[in-house]
Amino acid sequence: MAGSRPGGRRGAPPESSTTQVPTPTPDPGDGGRFVFRTRVLSAADLRRAHTRIAHEIVERNHGPAGLVLVGLHTRGPAIAARIAAAIASFEDVEVPVGSLDVAFYRDDIGRRPVAPAGPTEIPVDVTDRVVVIVDDVLQTGRTARAALDALTELGRPRAVQLAVLVDRGHRELPIRADYVGKNLPTGYAEDVRVRLTDTDGVEDGIELWGPAGDDYADADADDGPGPVGDPPGGDAGDGNGGPR
Amino acid sequence: MNHLLSIDDLDRAALDELHALAESFLEVTGREIPKVPALRGKVVVSLFYEDSTRTRLSFETAAKRLSADVMTFAVGSSSVKKGESLRDTIQTIAAMGIDAVVVRHPSAGAAHQLARWVDASVVNAGDGRHEHPTQALLDTLTIRRHRGPAIDGLRVAIVGDVRNSRVARSDVKALALLGAEVTLVAPDTLLPPSLAGWPCTATHDLESVLGDVDVLMLLRIQRERAAEASFPSLREFTARWGLTVDRAARLAPGTLVMHPGPMNRGVEIAPEVADGPRSLIAEQVHNGVAIRMAVLWKLLSGGSGGGMVA
Numbered sequence: 136m137a138g139s140r141p142g143g144r145r146g147a148p149p150e151s152s153t154t155q156v157p158t159p160t161p162d163p164g165d166g167g168r169f170v171f172r173t174r175v176l177s178a179a180d181l182r183r184a185h186t187r188i189a190h191e192i193v194e195r196n197h198g199p200a201g202l203v204l205v206g207l208h209t210r211g212p213a214i215a216a217r218i219a220a221a222i223a224s225f226e227d228v229e230v231p232v233g234s235l236d237v238a239f240y241r242d243d244i245g246r247r248p249v250a251p252a253g254p255t256e257i258p259v260d261v262t263d264r265v266v267v268i269v270d271d272v273l274q275t276g277r278t279a280r281a282a283l284d285a286l287t288e289l290g291r292p293r294a295v296q297l298a299v300l301v302d303r304g305h306r307e308l309p310i311r312a313d314y315v316g317k318n319l320p321t322g323y324a325e326d327v328r329v330r331l332t333d334t335d336g337v338e339d340g341i342e343l344w345g346p347a348g349d350d351y352a353d354a355d356a357d358d359g360p361g362p363v364g365d366p367p368g369g370d371a372g373d374g375n376g377g378p379r
Numbered sequence: 380m381n382h383l384l385s386i387d388d389l390d391r392a393a394l395d396e397l398h399a400l401a402e403s404f405l406e407v408t409g410r411e412i413p414k415v416p417a418l419r420g421k422v423v424v425s426l427f428y429e430d431s432t433r434t435r436l437s438f439e440t441a442a443k444r445l446s447a448d449v450m451t452f453a454v455g456s457s458s459v460k461k462g463e464s465l466r467d468t469i470q471t472i473a474a475m476g477i478d479a480v481v482v483r484h485p486s487a488g489a490a491h492q493l494a495r496w497v498d499a500s501v502v503n504a505g506d507g508r509h510e511h512p513t514q515a516l517l518d519t520l521t522i523r524r525h526r527g528p529a530i531d532g533l534r535v536a537i538v539g540d541v542r543n544s545r546v547a548r549s550d551v552k553a554l555a556l557l558g559a560e561v562t563l564v565a566p567d568t569l570l571p572p573s574l575a576g577w578p579c580t581a582t583h584d585l586e587s588v589l590g591d592v593d594v595l596m597l598l599r600i601q602r603e604r605a606a607e608a609s610f611p612s613l614r615e616f617t618a619r620w621g622l623t624v625d626r627a628a629r630l631a632p633g634t635l636v637m638h639p640g641p642m643n644r645g646v647e648i649a650p651e652v653a654d655g656p657r658s659l660i661a662e663q664v665h666n667g668v669a670i671r672m673a674v675l676w677k678l679l680s681g682g683s684g685g686g687m688v689a
Contacts, residue, residue: 236403239415239445244680251403288412 189221233257515549531558
């Protein structure tokens with residue numbers, strides 16, 4: 136499946152690309168619809184993002200007591216485990232980590248194939264705890280909504296917060312993240328791919344992929360992986376982030 | 380997958396997928412609120428032309444735990460009593476707007492016939508002596524939960540009224556799909572007239588297999604299908620093919636004992652064995668709800684296209 140990827144198309148990124156590690160990871164399952172454009176975060180960047188989010192979570196909640204990190208399949212549990220490890224390194228406390236599958240709570244059942252991606256296992260009762268939902272990419276907000284429903288059936292948390300590695304905009308629901316690794320304005324047709332050694336078997340990183348055969352008229356999504364000040368707008372569907 | 384009419388509808392990958400889904404649903408059924416909103420708004424009809432306790436309740440429980448609406452059709456109090464045909468009955472029900480029909484019928488092929496008449500998904504919950512695919516799915520799931528996912532080479536004996544048993548037919552196919560070695564054990568009169576097309580062997584001698592099987596699956600003597608005409612007396616059947624306390628003691632350690640229910644206690648299985656530590660009978664019923672959730676989910680949750688959603 137990986138062999139079908141047309142590697143030659145990655146000449147497409149425009150001149151402003153600041154890609155340091157131009158090693159697109161062949162990705163199964165998209166039928167060659169996407170081509171690699173740029174690496175947005177390196178493994179070191181990701182590690183720093185995990186560490187910062189860990190600090191923010193502990194700071195916001197006045198310490199790690201009563202916290203539980205719940206990762207959404209498929210990559211959430213691995214990210215949650217890294218954040219928990221970071222917290223353990225400076226607070227000397229093991230924050231419980233769980234996993235949650237939201238397939239049965241999605242609102243697009245029947246519109247596309249939906250399959251559970253892993254077990255739901257939360258080692259503690261979520262009731263009266265602060266639950267931090269952890270996922271890789273926040274886009275429409277529909278996965279987060281499904282996660283809220285799934286969580287509600289497991290108990291009544293004191294509060295629920297959301298941590299994501301990438302917020303790429305295009306929200307379709309009134310949901311925002313409390314902790315964000317990187318705000319990444321993207322075109323609607325683009326694809327953000329998070330790679331983790333635990334789940335993908337390749338070096339950690341976050342990559343931006345674009346539609347194959349597209350010359351990128353919406354080039355302002357390609358301002359490169361530099362820091363972005365404000366969060367992407369909720370301008371779903373119009374193709375890109377627009378002026379900000 | 381639009382229907383589940385026979386184990387023949389499944390290949391190894393589909394069977395594995397259903398078992399993996401069932402594991403997810405086992406986790407759901409273990410929760411304080413064992414219910415998910417997955418099939419909200421879907422309508423599942425249970426259409427049982429034969430008596431049933433566990434299969435009907437199991438399917439209805441499964442549908443309700445997926446938040447589907449359930450219509451129960453009781454043949455005894457329906458227009459079937461006035462002579463309405465199966466075709467008219469199903470078309471009437473379908474006209475009310477349904478998504479799935481779970482059907483049990485005394486005639487082999489009834490579920491296949493229904494699938495040609497309605498747009499809804501049809502699940503065969505037993506058609507005559509033909510097939511009972513969800514029973515085979517739950518039996519193999521139960522075995523895999525005890526013996527690990529790879530059961531190729533596992534030795535399974537299916538004992539008793541094979542000829543009248545749709546469970547045996549489906550179980551043999553499902554076990555063969557997973558690579559298990561199946562032996563049928565029954566008197567000649569209770570074996571199928573020909574084993575052509577059955578991926579298994581057969582013997583008349585229960586004693587000879589007792590010591591070297593990993594799983595012993597017992598079948599109910601189907602008294603409603605006149606199975607008793609096939610041997611001199613129930614007592615004689617029990618003496619030669621029943622799992623008595625004495626025989627159970629000679630099973631290899633770790634041998635699993637299964638029965639699809641309902642049991643004729645004291646005929647094909649001694650009560651002490653049915654309630655004993657080797658018996659997985661209650662667990663089979665428990666797993667049955669999860670496997671039926673998996674089947675209904677697989678049939679009714681499908682969408683077309685492969686959109687990507689982050």
